[in-house]
Amino acid sequence: MVSEIIMHEQGAPSVMHLVEVDLALPGPGEVQIEQTAIGLNYMDVYQRSGHYPMPLPSKLGLEAAGVVTAIGPDIDDIKIGDRVAYAGALGSYATHRNAPAARVVPLPDGVSDEVAAAVLMKGMTVEYLLNRTHKVGSGEDILFWAASGGVGQLAGQWGKHLGARMIGVTSGPQNCADILKLGYDAAIDRKSEDVAARVAELTNDKGVRVVYDSIGAASFEASIASLATYGLFVSFGATTGEAPAVAPGLLQKSGSLFFTRPTLADYVGPRADLLASAAAVFDMVEKGVLTVNINQRFALADVVKAHEALESGTTTGSTILVP
Secondary structure (H helix, E strand, O other): OEEEEEEOOOOOHHHEEEEEEOOOOOOOOEEEEEEEEEEOOHHHHHHHHOOOOOOOOEEOOOEEEEEEEEEOOOOOOOOOOOEEEEEOOOOOOEOEEEEEHHHEEEOOOOOOHHHHHHHHHHHHHHHHHHHHHOOOOOOOEEEEOOOOEHHHHHHHHHHHHOOOEEEEEEOOHHHHHHHOOOOOOEEEEOOOOOHHHHHHHHOOOOOEEEEEEOOOHHHHHHHHHHEEEEEEEEEOOOOOOOOOOOOHHHHHHOOOOEEEOOOHHHHOOOHHHHHHHHHHHHHHHHOOOOOOOEEEEEEHHHHHHHHHHHHHOOOOEEEEEEO
16 A cells, blocks of 8 residues: 545645545556655645646656666666656655656756755756756846746746846745855845835846846736846746736737746657756756755655645745655
8 A cells, every 4th residue: 555645626735635545556658756855846736735736536646766676668778776756657655656657757866865856856846957958148138927936946047057147036034144155146135115116226137138037927027017128037936926928019019028837748748858857957056056955845745744834935946845
């Protein structure tokens, strides 16, 4: 018997329940993993809450790390005993699981299971945002919302490594002070400062080359107003609800702007892209470019409390579940 989280309806955190189930042997294209650390992402909240409709009943969770304990009949590049991680495979909220081998990546010796579970999905998000949605270059001014969160902390460090001038938006004086130690050259307190006005001050009224916005509805106007001519608005999340529809005329009148709504699923869909992105993340960790701050740990049985903390906005850095 193994333990896993199941929901029979979408809604508040209380819809998640810990159950005991039998786990079959892995089938074709699958590997069985004894999980040691489970990553928590805001995507989990979207799926649990109903923001993203899902067939029910449903499992939850998208990433974890652990050890391979069994392999399907057609697997030849993964062995029993391998340390692995994965991201983008629904059902990670469990002590053990069968996962699609095509989503599993090897773990280098220099990356612990907890760090892997905390960094893989968030790190690959940062990798595609900064390397491929827009190739961030030296000297560029970049605005990044939710800079104190797991993705935001990694983005500050990675962006600084690329030579960009990173401007982070967060809340409260302590978070502002903290992100200045994580690659950000400037911190804007969204609770006490006008974000667009502060960006104008920091850039001599030019605006930033790119805005990375995971907030959505609440930040949309400030993001548009913070962009330089020909600037790029990257909307990659919606913690306060979806951003409004973008009229072509708004982009025209605001400086011939570009707007995109990317998703990690597209950028790491092909296995070659997944392996390359994961390798880039782990390389940044091993080189010390990225410091992964696991600031909250919850037992799998306390997943309701974990979701409540994440939705409240009180978490910083990364959060993991410990099976």
